[in-house]
Amino acid sequence: MSDLLHGEMVHLTAENPEVMGPKLSRWNQDTGWERFLDSDPPRLFSEKNHKEWLERNLEKSDEIFWAIRKLDDDAIIGFMGLFALYPQHGDTLVAIAIGEREIWSQGYGTDAMRIMLRYAFNELNLRRVGLIVFEYNPRAIRSYEKAGFTHEGRVRGAMLRDSKRWDFLYMGILREEWLAQGMMTS
Amino acid sequence: MAIDTQLFEGKLIRLAPIDHEKDPEVESRWTHDLELMRSLSQRSAMPLSVAQMKKKYEAIEKEVEESKKLFYFTIRGKEDARLLGFIRIEWIEWTHGTGNLRMAIGDRDDRNKGYGSDAMQLILRYAFDELNLYRLSAMVGEDNPGAVRFFKRYGFVEEVRRRKALLRDGQTWDVIHLGLVRDEWLALNERVGHE
Numbered sequence: 001m002s003d004l005l006h007g008e009m010v011h012l013t014a015e016n017p018e019v020m021g022p023k024l025s026r027w028n029q030d031t032g033w034e035r036f037l038d039s040d041p042p043r044l045f046s047e048k049n050h051k052e053w054l055e056r057n058l059e060k061s062d063e064i065f066w067a068i069r070k071l072d073d074d075a076i077i078g079f080m081g082l083f084a085l086y087p088q089h090g091d092t093l094v095a096i097a098i099g100e101r102e103i104w105s106q107g108y109g110t111d112a113m114r115i116m117l118r119y120a121f122n123e124l125n126l127r128r129v130g131l132i133v134f135e136y137n138p139r140a141i142r143s144y145e146k147a148g149f150t151h152e153g154r155v156r157g158a159m160l161r162d163s164k165r166w167d168f169l170y171m172g173i174l175r176e177e178w179l180a181q182g183m184m185t186s
Numbered sequence: 187m188a189i190d191t192q193l194f195e196g197k198l199i200r201l202a203p204i205d206h207e208k209d210p211e212v213e214s215r216w217t218h219d220l221e222l223m224r225s226l227s228q229r230s231a232m233p234l235s236v237a238q239m240k241k242k243y244e245a246i247e248k249e250v251e252e253s254k255k256l257f258y259f260t261i262r263g264k265e266d267a268r269l270l271g272f273i274r275i276e277w278i279e280w281t282h283g284t285g286n287l288r289m290a291i292g293d294r295d296d297r298n299k300g301y302g303s304d305a306m307q308l309i310l311r312y313a314f315d316e317l318n319l320y321r322l323s324a325m326v327g328e329d330n331p332g333a334v335r336f337f338k339r340y341g342f343v344e345e346v347r348r349r350k351a352l353l354r355d356g357q358t359w360d361v362i363h364l365g366l367v368r369d370e371w372l373a374l375n376e377r378v379g380h381e
Contacts, residue, residue, distance in 0.1 A: 041281050088230050091351045127358070130348055153346030156365055157321055160282050165320075170346040170363070 004119060005066075007111040012066040012080055012119075017058065020067060021051030023076055027099035036137050037097050039159050039168075062086075068098070068112045077103060080112050082120065090127030090175075092120060105139060113147045121175050130172040134159065141169065148181050149173045193312055194259070196304035199270060201259035201312075204247065209260065210239040212269045216292035225330050226290055228352065228361065255279075257317070261291070261305045270296050273305045275313055275322070283320030285313060306340055314368050321367045327352050328359040341374045342366045 005012040025047040027033055034042035045053075058065060064082040069075065078098035085092040094116060098109050120126045131149065133140050149171035157165035194201040214236045216222055223231035234242065250256050255278040261271040273289035289305060291297050313319045324342055326333045329352065334344075346363035353359075 039279060039282065086228055086351075089228060089351060089353045091228070091348070127353070128348075128350055130351070152348055153344075153363065155323060155345055155363060157367060158282060158284055160320070170348060172349055174350060 004123060005115055006071070007115045008071075009108055009111040010068050010070055010077070010115070012112065012115055013069055015067045015076070017051045017054035019076070020054055020065075020079070021047050023067075023099060024050045024054070024079075027097070030099070030101065033097070033099060033101065035161065036134065036140065037095075039134075068096075068108070070108070075100075077108060078112070080116050082116070082124075085124075085126075087124070087126075090125065092124075092126055092129055094120070094129050094131050109140075110143050110146055113143070117147065117173065117178055121178055127175045128172055130170060133169045133171060135167040135169060136161075141171075144171050147173075148178060150177070193316060194308060196264070196308050198264060198299070199261050199301050199304045200264055201273065201305065201308055202262045202267070204243050204258070204260055205269070206240065206243055209269050210236045210243060213243075213272075213292065214239040216290070219292075219294070222290060222292065224354065225327065225333060226288060228325075228327075257312075259305075259309070261289075261301060263301075270301050271305070273309050275309065275317070275319075278317070278319070283318065284323070285317070285319050285321075286323045286325065287313075288324070302336065310340060310366075310371055314371055319368065321365055324364045324366075326362050326364065327354075328362055329354060329357075334362060334364070337364050337366075340366065341370050343370075 031042040062085045066080050067076045068078040068080050077100045081095045082092045120129050152170040152172045155168040158168040159166040214234055218233040220231035246258050250258055256276045258274045271291040275285045278285040291302050324337050342364040345365045348361040350358040351361040
């Protein structure tokens with residue numbers, strides 16, 4: 001199956017730090033995007049810093065960090081990664097971000113997630129994939145529900161932003177659930 | 187509670203710094219109790235040599251100093267300063283006031299003697315009244331119901347179940363996330379009549 005990392009709208013690729021560095025640097029300046037993605041306070045790092053961060057982190061054996069590229073013009077629109085990967089338990093967390101705001105809500109993220117789930121279950125042979133999403137990101141929550149994730153609980157008041165408390169939502173999909181949804185062939 | 191108070195003095199135990207000379211040998215022994223190791227982390231249980239334990243302690247102190255997101259204490263007997271266990275608040279996010287709690291009483295014979303309870307009272311007071319955190323989390327495997335009961339005694343509530351996140355002895359178990367929010371801890375203390 002040579003098209004394991006290809007979906008209907010995007011494909012996933014491994015990229016050099018000098019390619020992803022400038023992308024991260026530009027997306028990093030969209031603090032709305034940062035606030036959807038990260039609980040760390042947004043701050044601005046140089047392209048150099050982003051590149052060095054990538055150089056340090058791309059070599060971790062328990063993490064994956066790939067670019068999401070559109071199939072039609074090969075443009076890099078975001079990233080997709082796995083972290084806290086425990087092969088001994090068959091468990092991982094997944095993170096996805098579409099950096100190009102204009103193409104949100106068009107299905108690119110859902111397509112990318114389907115590819116990653118297929119990779120996780122059919123190539124890494126994991127038994128579950130989990131994620132954390134913020135309470136104030138209903139678009140992402142909807143996307144993950146569509147991809148087959150089930151709600152597994154909430155860490156109450158995990159974030160204080162704009163003088164309000166917000167929960168972390170944990171979601172997860174088990175291998176048997178993914179198989180039952182017939183996602184293997186999509 | 188008076189300002190001029192001993193935050194690290196309990197009834198039976200005290201919270202103390204690492205003793206780089208004495209502690210590695212003791213904790214190296216604990217790491218050979220794989221059931222204890224399993225209760226502490228999703229990482230595979232692995233025994234550590236005295237030398238490896240020494241390095242681990244050095245790494246802990248480095249992280250405490252550099253990251254500013256970790257507070258680490260040994261638990262020691264008040265009478266004999268014997269190393270009984272450790273307790274740590276980690277992954278602190280200062281802008282949100284959150285942290286994760288992890289602790290262990292190392293030797294099987296030292297458990298169920300009130301040392302853990304004593305340490306918990308101290309660390310909760312420290313977390314909420316000194317570090318001014320809003321909430322604490324704790325992560326426990328479903329295969330460790332004793333730990334779930336222990337945390338619930340202090341007001342922790344089950345918040346998340348990462349289903350089948352653990353595979354041990356051929357069986358799957360959930361990872362349970364528990365949480366204690368400051369207001370709940372205050373209310374619990376008021377009822378118990380803490381000064």
